[in-house]
Amino acid sequence: xxxxxxxxxxxxxxxxNKKSLKCEQHLGxxxxxxxxxxxxxPLELMFVYxxxxxxxxxxxxxxxxxxxxxxxxxxxxxHTLQPEDSAxxxxxSSQQGALNTEAFFGxxxxxxxx
Amino acid sequence: xxQVKQSPQSLIVxxxxxxxxNCAYENTAFDYFPWYQQFxxxxxxxxxxxxxxxxxxxxxxxxxxxNKSAKQFSLHIMDSQPGDSATYFCAARSGTSGSRLTFGExxxxxxxx
Numbered sequence: 001x002x003x004x005x006x007x008x009x010x011x012x013x014x015x016x017n018k019k020s021l022k023c024e025q026h027l028g029x030x031x032x033x034x035x036x037x038x039x040x041x042p043l044e045l046m047f048v049y050x051x052x053x054x055x056x057x058x059x060x061x062x063x064x065x066x067x068x069x070x071x072x073x074x075x076x077x078x079h080t081l082q083p084e085d086s087a088x089x090x091x092x093s094s095q096q097g098a099l100n101t102e103a104f105f106g107x108x109x110x111x112x113x114x
Numbered sequence: 115x116x117q118v119k120q121s122p123q124s125l126i127v128x129x130x131x132x133x134x135x136n137c138a139y140e141n142t143a144f145d146y147f148p149w150y151q152q153f154x155x156x157x158x159x160x161x162x163x164x165x166x167x168x169x170x171x172x173x174x175x176x177x178x179x180x181n182k183s184a185k186q187f188s189l190h191i192m193d194s195q196p197g198d199s200a201t202y203f204c205a206a207r208s209g210t211s212g213s214r215l216t217f218g219e220x221x222x223x224x225x226x227x
Contacts, residue, residue, distance in 0.1 A: 004157070033214070040123065043158070043203065043217040056214070090157050102148065103215060105157030 003027040006091050006106035013081065014114055021076040021109045023091030031096045032074040033103065034066060037088040049074060050096055081113045118206050120218025127194055128226050135189045135221045137204035142185070144206040148215070149178065149189050152201045161202070162189070194225045 004025045013019050025032060034046040048056035049068040063085075065077040074091055088110050092103040119138045127133045137147075146165055150158035164171045164178040164187065171178045175192040191198055201222050205215040 006157075040219065042118070042120075042219045043215075045214060048214060092157075102160045102163070105150075105159065107155065107157045 004091055004093055004104050004106035006089075006109050008109055009107065010110045010112075012112045012114060013078065015081060015083075017081075018077070018079040020078065021089055021091075021111075023074040023076075023106055025072055025074075025091075025093035025104070027093055027095075027104060029093040029095045029104075030071055031094050032068060032071075033092040033094075034074065034076050035090040035092060035105075037090055037108070043090065047076075078111075081111075083113050086111055086113045118204055118216050118218040120204050120221060122221060123219065124222040124224075126224045126226065129195060131194050131225070133191050133194055133198075133223055133225070135202055135204070135223070136186065137188065137218050138184075138186045139206050139216075140185065141206070141208065141216075143208040144216075146207050147178070147180065147187050148205050148207075149176075150203045150205060150217075152203065152220075158203055191223075194223075196225045196227050199223055199225050 007022045031050045033048050036044045036046055045058055046060045047066045052068050052071055063080050067075040088108040090108045091106045094103045121136050125133050148163035149161045151161040152158040162173045162176045162178055164180050166182045169180050177190040178187060180187045201220045203220045204218040207215050
């Protein structure tokens, strides 16, 4: 519906697990983003990819590892997470250039680390 | 750290009331100010946006008021409805940051029938 699809919608993982979040955009955009949304806090920008190159990494712990194999897909690989990493992880896309478009968000993956 | 301060954290109004959500920013390089609406279980969706060359923008029942000198902007919802109950985020970006947004903390709005 929004043009940005995230899977899975919900994920429960143990601290020793390895999992990946997937994002796919069908809007023809050239930039993709990962945000973390925790309760009562502003959305935190984690990573930015522009033309499949990582252009921003906002001091995110190495237990979060992004991957952007092409302009339509974005992954967030997770390993040895902590309970405080439990949050809603949102993917977004936009068109960057002479006319920047709005950021369109996916529905998010609700992550619980146990 | 570039920040956008948003208040109140939560707001309850009766149907037909006019909730007002306020945001303030520091970075004078910000040149675009969108508001996003987020329903439970959904991602944020763009609601309305304004540039600093105008002081007000209306789209349906939603109005943004912008005060450039005070570095403040606000969202007004006219004739609010229970279906407007959601979390609202203000945001800002600068021309040099592409589409990267700096978000406020969010306001949880409840409109009672």
